Amino acid sequence: MGEHVVILAEGGQRKRAAATDAERVVADGNEATLVLRQRSKWLDEPISDRVRVVDLHDLEKQERWMPVEWLLLVRVPRFAFKVVGVGPIKGFSQRASSAWRRRVANPLHRRVFLPMVRRRAGSRPESLMERGIGARTVVDVLLITDPGSMPTAADFLEHHDVPRVAYSLDHAEATAIGER
Amino acid sequence: MTNHPSKVAVVTPWYPTAQHPFRGAFVQAMVDATGPGTDMSVFHCEEWGHRQPAAPIESAYAKLLARTHHPLRFVPTAGGARVTQLPVPLSVTPRYAEVAKRHAEVLGQALQGKPMPFDIVHAHVGLSGGWGALANVGPDTPVHVTEHASFLGKLLDQPDAREMYDELLHRVAGFYAVGERVSRPLIDAFPHHKDRIELITNPVSFEYERPVPVTELRRWLYVGTLSQLKGVNWLLEAFARCHAEDPALTLTLVGDGPLHAELVERAAALGVSEAVTFAGVQPPDRALLLFREHDLLVHASRFETFGMTIVEASAAGLPVLVTRCGGPQESLAGIESDAGEMVEVEEGSDALVDGYRRLRDRFPDGLDLARARRVLDDRYGYATTAREHHRVWFGEDRG
Numbered sequence: 001m002g003e004h005v006v007i008l009a010e011g012g013q014r015k016r017a018a019a020t021d022a023e024r025v026v027a028d029g030n031e032a033t034l035v036l037r038q039r040s041k042w043l044d045e046p047i048s049d050r051v052r053v054v055d056l057h058d059l060e061k062q063e064r065w066m067p068v069e070w071l072l073l074v075r076v077p078r079f080a081f082k083v084v085g086v087g088p089i090k091g092f093s094q095r096a097s098s099a100w101r102r103r104v105a106n107p108l109h110r111r112v113f114l115p116m117v118r119r120r121a122g123s124r125p126e127s128l129m130e131r132g133i134g135a136r137t138v139v140d141v142l143l144i145t146d147p148g149s150m151p152t153a154a155d156f157l158e159h160h161d162v163p164r165v166a167y168s169l170d171h172a173e174a175t176a177i178g179e180r
Numbered sequence: 181m182t183n184h185p186s187k188v189a190v191v192t193p194w195y196p197t198a199q200h201p202f203r204g205a206f207v208q209a210m211v212d213a214t215g216p217g218t219d220m221s222v223f224h225c226e227e228w229g230h231r232q233p234a235a236p237i238e239s240a241y242a243k244l245l246a247r248t249h250h251p252l253r254f255v256p257t258a259g260g261a262r263v264t265q266l267p268v269p270l271s272v273t274p275r276y277a278e279v280a281k282r283h284a285e286v287l288g289q290a291l292q293g294k295p296m297p298f299d300i301v302h303a304h305v306g307l308s309g310g311w312g313a314l315a316n317v318g319p320d321t322p323v324h325v326t327e328h329a330s331f332l333g334k335l336l337d338q339p340d341a342r343e344m345y346d347e348l349l350h351r352v353a354g355f356y357a358v359g360e361r362v363s364r365p366l367i368d369a370f371p372h373h374k375d376r377i378e379l380i381t382n383p384v385s386f387e388y389e390r391p392v393p394v395t396e397l398r399r400w401l402y403v404g405t406l407s408q409l410k411g412v413n414w415l416l417e418a419f420a421r422c423h424a425e426d427p428a429l430t431l432t433l434v435g436d437g438p439l440h441a442e443l444v445e446r447a448a449a450l451g452v453s454e455a456v457t458f459a460g461v462q463p464p465d466r467a468l469l470l471f472r473e474h475d476l477l478v479h480a481s482r483f484e485t486f487g488m489t490i491v492e493a494s495a496a497g498l499p500v501l502v503t504r505c506g507g508p509q510e511s512l513a514g515i516e517s518d519a520g521e522m523v524e525v526e527e528g529s530d531a532l533v534d535g536y537r538r539l540r541d542r543f544p545d546g547l548d549l550a551r552a553r554r555v556l557d558d559r560y561g562y563a564t565t566a567r568e569h570h571r572v573w574f575g576e577d578r579g
Contacts, residue, residue: 013230016461017199144244147230147237147269154240157247165247168198171265174253 002030003140005169006133008156009036010056010125011148015045018145021169026050035129035149054132056125060114063123069113073105126155140164141172188220188573189298191287191309194328195224195263201463202404202435206328206358206382206488207304208258213383213562214569215259221252221298222263223290225283225312229272237269242289249290266290268308276334276341280307284315291316300573305329306355307341310348322353324572326380330485332365342369349373354572356380361485361506380572381511382486383565386557388468390497393549394475397499397540399430401474403467403489404481406437411480411503411525416443418480418532420450432457432474434467471496476539480532481505482525491560494519494552499543501535511560512552519552 005025009018018034019042025032026048034047038057047053060066077100085093117123129152133139141164144153157165166172190211194204204224211222230237254262270282295318302324303309310325317323325348335341349355349370356378357363363377400419406412412433419431433443433456440458447456462470471477477493479502484490487507490500494512500520502508508522516522523535558564 011230011232013228014199017197020198147228147241147267148232150240150244150269151236154243157244165244167248167265167267170198171253171255174255174264176251176253177262 002028004031004033004138005141005143005172006033006035006139007143007145008129008149008153009034009145010152011146012036012038012041013146013148015042017168018143019045019047021143021145022051023048024169033133035132037148054129056128056132059128059132060117060123063117065113065117069109073108073113074101077101077105124155125152126159129156130160141166143167143169143172186218186299186574187297188214188218189296189301189313190220190222190261190304191225191301191313192222192304193225193227193268193283193308194304195222195226196463197224197226197265201461202467204304206486209383209385209488209562210304210326210565210569211261211263212258212385213565215261216566217570218261220259220261221254222257222261223266223287224263225266225268225287225309227279227283227308228267228269230269231272234271241267241269241286245286245289250292252290264290274334276307276338277344280311280341280344283308283312287312287316296321300324302326302569302573306345306348307335310352311344314348314351323351324354324356325352326356326358327362327366328358328382328485329362330483332362336365336369346370346373349376352376354378356572358382358486359507359510361483361510378572380568381560381565382488382491383562384488384491384495384556384560386495386553386561388471388496389553390472392472393497394499394544397476397536397543398426398428399432399474400476400478401432401434401470401493401498402478402480403434403470403493404479405435406433406439406443408439409482410437411482411505412437412439412443413446414527414529414532415478415480416446416450416452416456418529418536419456419478420447420452421529421533422536423452423455427455430455430457431478432459432470434459434462434470436461468492468496471498474498476501476520478532478536479503479508484508487511491556494549494556495560497549497553499539499547499549501532501539503531511556515548515552515555517546518548518555520547 007018007022022032022034033052035054039055081093081097139162142162144167164172192207194207196205252264254264257263268283268286296316301313301317303313304326306325306327313323355376367374404410423429447453477498477500479490484505484507490502490508491511493500503525504522505525512519521535521539523531
């Protein structure tokens with residue numbers, strides 16, 4: 001295997017570019033790792049089986065606090081709505097349960113719990129990315145393929161020595177005028 | 181061609197990428213045509229829209245730019261030029277003035293606040309490439325701007341964007357619209373700049389020609405976005421009706437877009453799924469090869485400022501069936517019946533079906549594809565484009 005190219009596509013705003021570059025990397029006989037968030041959102045963009053996928057969302061779900069949050073925000077309220085919602089108020093209770101999930105649990109998860117956990121050193125996206133890739137794995141090229149990946153990329157580069165950084169595979173070999 | 185020692189920068193928001201293989205193909209063609217004989221560098225300032233908090237992205241990008249663009253790094257591109265990819269991350273906004281300012285800011289960050297070290301800067305799209313370039317050149321560097329945008333109406337409705345456009349027209353050394361559909365709203369909005377707005381067309385390569393001429397009009401081809409603006413829904417309806425008369429007809433749709441799923445469903449409902457191929461997005465060189473494998477380009481767009489695919493197809497020797505959607509009336513003026521058939525824009529498939537029947541009935545003797553090709557080469561060929569650009573850049577015809 002030749003070079004290891006990590007394609008960071010955390011924001012998911014330019015999936016086609018990320019998937020195309022990953023496919024080209026493996027087609028050229030190199031190793032490609034595609035770092036994304038929530039693979040289920042990539043169903044419209046096929047990813048080659050030869051590309052290794054690191055899903056930051058999955059890694060985040062493995063954090064210790066997640067079951068506790070899930071219990072507090074989702075399971076306990078759902079159980080409560082179920083217990084209360086019998087007889088004539090069953091329909092109302094079911095609607096209230098979904099509204100809770102949509103209007104309270106999900107925003108709380110996104111705006112409060114996630115930012116809190118991402119402040120912990122081991123749970124920051126770049127740490128999850130490092131864990132997903134393998135802490136000792138050499139990265140020869142880092143491609144930052146969308147704006148949502150930029151904060152993670154900048155943090156990752158503060159602690160890792162990556163010889164080449166670019167925004168697409170076509171530009172991975174870019175040189176300054178007069179260089180080489 | 182005489183060598184121009186001049187250092188020319190091209191600043192553009194549009195240039196083909198893996199995400200959008202066709203977007204800005206005309207800018208790449210312009211670089212291909214005008215680059216030889218100059219020392220040309222392309223700044224591809226591609227907008228990367230997002231709906232996330234802007235501050236963390238912008239602060240991270242400033243750090244990344246120091247790594248990726250200080251010093252500026254390039255890869256070779258068309259016409260012996262070099263290109264640097266400079267994403268412009270921005271919060272999705274309908275405000276054109278904000279977009280323009282963000283372009284100026286990012287280009288400035290990449291240049292570390294120094295003026296662009298070029299003799300001539302040619303920007304594409306007024307309030308993104310043009311504004312970004314003007315904000316980052318020294319006082320003696322002339323900036324030329326080519327406008328292609330089809331969204332000028334919306335832009336000019338926004339007072340701050342309109343004011344910036346007026347200022348841009350004051351400051352540029354030369355301003356060029358790629359067709360009358362682009363120049364007209366600008367002249368209406370800024371009559372005091374009427375004499376500054378010239379027409380300059382997009383270049384088209386005539387290097388490629390079908391090795392075997394078309395002998396029958398059976399294999400239809402569409403290349404572009406699958407959207408209502410492009411009239412692809414009516415194209416499919418028209419195809420189904422013609423297919424009912426001639427089951428040997430096929431249709432290949434190259435591209436992607438919001439109508440994709442709906443079109444697949446509609447093709448099934450019309451019973452033409454077997455005859456319709458959804459080829460997806462293809463790289464431009466593959467799209468050119470498709471001209472070899474098809475007999476007719478059908479383009480049912482509602483509006484085009486230029487309509488590059490139509491000229492490319494004619495350049496490759498393919499007959500065209502196109503709507504009178506703006507650009508094609510200009511590009512095919514005087515050779516409409518030589519190149520193919522033009523039909524009115526209408527919300528229905530009748531015009532396309534009738535147009536196809538007329539075209540089929542007078543094919544091949546009623547067309548003169550070779551003449552159409554010659555005339556188009558003279559209008560849009562690389563030599564013409566290079567001559568025009570070098571004239572405005574260097575003040576003389578050195579092409």
